[in-house]
Amino acid sequence: ERVPNIRLTDGMRIPIIGLGTYNIREQNVMDQVIEDAIDVGYRHIDTAYEYNNENLIGKSLRKLMDRQKIERNDIFVTSKVWNTFHRRRKVVEGMRLSLKNLGLDYLDLALVHWPMAYKEGTENHPKHANGSSFDMNITVVETWRGMEDAYKLGLVKSIGVSNFNSEQLTRVLKETHIKPVVNQIECNPYITQEKLVNFCKNRGIDVVAYSPIGRGDNELLTEPMLMEMANKYKKSVAQVIMRWLLQRGIAVIPKTTRKERLIENKCLFDFKLTKQEMRRIFRLNKNKRIIALSEAVNNREYPFLIPF
Numbered sequence: 001e002r003v004p005n006i007r008l009t010d011g012m013r014i015p016i017i018g019l020g021t022y023n024i025r026e027q028n029v030m031d032q033v034i035e036d037a038i039d040v041g042y043r044h045i046d047t048a049y050e051y052n053n054e055n056l057i058g059k060s061l062r063k064l065m066d067r068q069k070i071e072r073n074d075i076f077v078t079s080k081v082w083n084t085f086h087r088r089r090k091v092v093e094g095m096r097l098s099l100k101n102l103g104l105d106y107l108d109l110a111l112v113h114w115p116m117a118y119k120e121g122t123e124n125h126p127k128h129a130n131g132s133s134f135d136m137n138i139t140v141v142e143t144w145r146g147m148e149d150a151y152k153l154g155l156v157k158s159i160g161v162s163n164f165n166s167e168q169l170t171r172v173l174k175e176t177h178i179k180p181v182v183n184q185i186e187c188n189p190y191i192t193q194e195k196l197v198n199f200c201k202n203r204g205i206d207v208v209a210y211s212p213i214g215r216g217d218n219e220l221l222t223e224p225m226l227m228e229m230a231n232k233y234k235k236s237v238a239q240v241i242m243r244w245l246l247q248r249g250i251a252v253i254p255k256t257t258r259k260e261r262l263i264e265n266k267c268l269f270d271f272k273l274t275k276q277e278m279r280r281i282f283r284l285n286k287n288k289r290i291i292a293l294s295e296a297v298n299n300r301e302y303p304f305l306i307p308f
Contacts (some may be wrong), residue, residue, distance in 0.1 A: 002041045003266060004059040006251055008181040009204040012158045014109065015076055016246060017215050018044030019267055020210065020255030029257055030056040031063065036259040038070055041266060046210075046253040047102075048080035048113055049094060049125055054101035062103055068146060077102065078109040078184075080162060081147070082157060083296075084119035086138045091146025095155050110156040111184055112147060114163050115140045125295065134299045140164065144172045144180070151178060160184065162210075163293075165303040166199045173203060186291050187250060189241060189284040195308040197248065209245050212252040213238045215290050233271045236264060239240060243268050245282045257300040 005013035019037045024030050030053065034045065045061075047054050057077075064070045075293055079102065085094025117138035119126050126133030140161075147159045160182030161172070172180055184201050187193045187209035197207050214220040220278065226237045238261075242252050246268055254265045273281075289304065296302050 003043060004269070006141055006206055006249070007030070008091075008158055008206055009179070010158055010181050012108070012181070013253060014158075014182070014208075015042070015044035016251045017042065017242075017268070018046045018076070018078070018251065018253040019262070020253040021045065021047045021053055021158040022255055024051075024053055024056070024255075024257060027059060031060045033257045034060040035064060037067070038064060038075075039260055040263050041050050043074060043079070044253070044260065046078045046208075049085075049098050049101075050080070050113060052166060054079060054098055058101055058103035060124050063108055072104070073103070075185070076296040077104065077110040078111065078114035079081040079107055079109045081143075083116055083118040084120050084124065084126075086112075086135065086143040086146075087120065088142050088146040088149065090120060091143060092150050092153065092155065095150045099155060106154060107156040109158045109160060109182060110145055110147065110150065111160045111162045111182065112140070112164075114294045114296070115161070115165075115168050115301040115303050116141075116292060116293075117143065117301065118296075133152055134296070136300055139171070139174045140301055144176050145302070148176060150177045158182070160205070163303055165306055166196060166308050167306060168301065168303060169199070169203070169205065172225060179203075182206050184210055184253075186211050186289060187245065188212050188214055188220060189223070189244070189281050190214065190286050190288040192282050193308070194282065194285075195248065199308065201249070206249075206251065208251040208253060210253055211290055212245055212254055214239050218290075223284060225284070229273070229277055235267075235271060239264060239268055239280075240273070243271065243273055247273060247278060257266045
């Protein structure tokens with residue numbers, strides 16, 4: 001059974017559950033997880049230039065296409081333009097690199113991975129924390145104009161952002177022509193993001209949640225209140241959390257390499273949390289961020305220094 005879609009404000013449809021691929025770096029693992037994901041009904045694959053695995057995903061997809069298991073228009077591929085490609089003319093170059101890595105001629109969704117611009121060059125994470133690794137002259141508006149260029153060239157069907165705060169979104173909405181349709185942000189019961197989600201929704205920007213169940217060995221999965229709800233619905237804590245996100249109209253991209261987890265992460269449509277349960281989960285919020293990219297805290301566009 002296929003995962004349902006959300007209709008974005010530009011008319012394109014995005015599957016509400018996707019496969020996160022961060023940290024998958026071996027071809028055989030990637031081949032298996034993508035084939036398993038397609039088999040159980042996933043159609044949305046989320047990657048990024050910075051994950052260093054677009055080429056692996058490209059090879060996996062090519063193998064499945066060669067075996068006629070999928071066609072290009074069956075799948076929804078998201079990638080992200082890295083911080084070293086933020087100058088307007090560099091955005092298109094960065095996106096073309098992603099497409100070359102993936103062996104595709106267009107992306108379904110391309111995001112600006114972070115609002116901060118890093119110095120151009122070969123390093124993804126230039127080492128000088130005193131700020132000399134940043135390009136202070138490039139704003140989010142300039143980068144967004146590059147995204148519009150890529151869209152007009154047909155390299156991508158929909159464009160959006162990631163890790164942007166409300167002030168940055170306001171500038172982009174005010175000064176550019178095509179509006180972002182997605183803001184992909186860290187969102188889970190420890191960082192509920194109510195204000196930012198409402199801000200986005202009120203402006204026709206859909207939210208995609210990364211790290212929906214935190215990362216790895218976190219205490220979120222042993223939170224007593226969530227365990228109690230999981231027990232009630234005969235679901236896992238991860239399923240309860242993702243259901244809470246889906247009921248807020250937020251798409252999720254959990255990362256896993258295990259087939260049983262792929263199946264579990266998809267079985268979210270045969271139960272519904274009550275209003276009171278939704279509210280109780282919101283109360284777990286502690287604005288606890290796992291992904292802060294604090295190496296860039298001195299950058300003019302660092303997003304996490306204001307409340308939302």
